[in-house]
Amino acid sequence: MKILICYHSQTGNTEKIARAMKEALESEDVDILPAANVNQASLKDYDLVIVGSGVYAGAVGASVKALLKKATELPPRFAVFTTHANPDPAMYRDAFRLLRKGIEKVGSQVVGEFDCQGENLVSTEEQVEKLLESLSPEEREAARVRIEGTRGHPDDEDLANAQKFAKTLLG
Numbered sequence: 001m002k003i004l005i006c007y008h009s010q011t012g013n014t015e016k017i018a019r020a021m022k023e024a025l026e027s028e029d030v031d032i033l034p035a036a037n038v039n040q041a042s043l044k045d046y047d048l049v050i051v052g053s054g055v056y057a058g059a060v061g062a063s064v065k066a067l068l069k070k071a072t073e074l075p076p077r078f079a080v081f082t083t084h085a086n087p088d089p090a091m092y093r094d095a096f097r098l099l100r101k102g103i104e105k106v107g108s109q110v111v112g113e114f115d116c117q118g119e120n121l122v123s124t125e126e127q128v129e130k131l132l133e134s135l136s137p138e139e140r141e142a143a144r145v146r147i148e149g150t151r152g153h154p155d156d157e158d159l160a161n162a163q164k165f166a167k168t169l170l171g
Contacts, residue, residue: 001170004046005032008053008061013083013118016154017162018052021081024163028170036063044073048111048169051099054118055084055092060099068099074108079169081162083118085150114165116158119150 005022009015015034022032035051043049051068053060060082080099084092092115100110120128128147132140154162 001028001047003028003030003048005050006035006038008035008063010054011121013154014052014054017083017116020159020162021166024166035067038067040067040071043071044075046075048077049075050079052081055082055095058091058094060095068102074106076108077111078103078108079112081114083116085120087146112169117150117153119153
């Protein structure tokens with residue numbers, strides 16, 4: 001099976017997941033590229049495209065949006081994955097919904113979705129503290145607990161889960 005894994009990764013978290021998936025699919029013909037480097041005309045040449053992005057304010061990265069928006073022909077099968085710092089599904093489910101909508105609009109089928117929490121490596125501690133200052137003491141403490149829960153992610157377990165997910169796409 002000819003597979004493309006493409007991704008948008010500002011922090012490296014999404015790229016880690018993409019590379020774990022490629023490793024799991026080593027028996028297949030797999031290309032892996034940042035979405036910004038993918039020629040949209042080549043998408044139709046794959047049997048399966050796995051596209052991933054970090055979620056930024058509820059949306060996928062610009063290079064993934066641009067790639068899917070410009071593509072006129074897509075392969076029959078797609079899978080999507082996201083990484084995100086927010087544990088609240090409401091904050092990242094829209095990203096899946098919008099990806100799915102764009103892919104299905106062109107007649108392709110989304111055969112799988114995977115998400116993984118990732119540490120926020122973009123914001124500095126000072127930026128985070130400034131944001132936390134606007135919260136009530138209870139909200140601030142809850143936010144600190146959520147932030148601490150993302151530290152070190154994606155971890156080995158997350159990478160193993162990504163590999164398991166990738167293998168399910170072959171059947």
